[in-house]
Amino acid sequence: MNVVLASASPRRRELLQTAGVTFTVKVSDADEHIEPDTPPHEAVMSLARQKAQAVAKSCPDDLVIGADTVVVYDGAILGKPADEADAARMLRMLSGKTHTVFTGVCIVRAGKTETFFEQTQVTFYPLTEREIAEYVATREPMDKAGAYGIQGRGCTLVQCICGDYFNVVGLPVAALCRRLREYA
Secondary structure: OOEEEOOOOHHHHHHHHHOOOOOEEOOOOOOOOOOOOOOHHHHHHHHHHHHHHHHHOOOOOOEEEEEEEEEEEOOEEEOOOOOHHHHHHHHHHHOOOEEEEEEEEEEEEOOEEEEEEEEEEEEEOOOOHHHHHHHHHOOHHHHOHHHOOOOOHHHHHEEEEEOOHHHHHOOOHHHHHHHHHHHO
């Protein structure tokens, strides 16, 4: 069975490799779109499905995995920051608070589509303006949902988590691998 990851994320690649999954990467060209006011868990599953189905069109005999991750605080979805000011705004918003990270995953194989999501609660320490500025200056937040990477220097912002750590990184790899066994 050929497995294809429909994602450009180096973190997702690393997690699948660590789990022992053999795969290739084909980045989706899907026009990622969700309707306003879509609940976060539905939004990530829809985006993951769009990515996986777009790639599956060009490799119909393969098993294709799509994924999407968002950070949600107070009902607002925090995607990747537009610029450094936006990253600092998001970090101020999350400072000293608990937010939820949702990752949707879609598996497409032989015309069958399975979609699921995981969610993890993350609590930040209260952050000073200096801590925020120093972290933003590393540029690490710029390509991360919610403007932080728990697997990088962003680990110093996190007081605790409740749920799957790897979900916060960008792929609930244990839940995914359990589902992949059903396709073997």
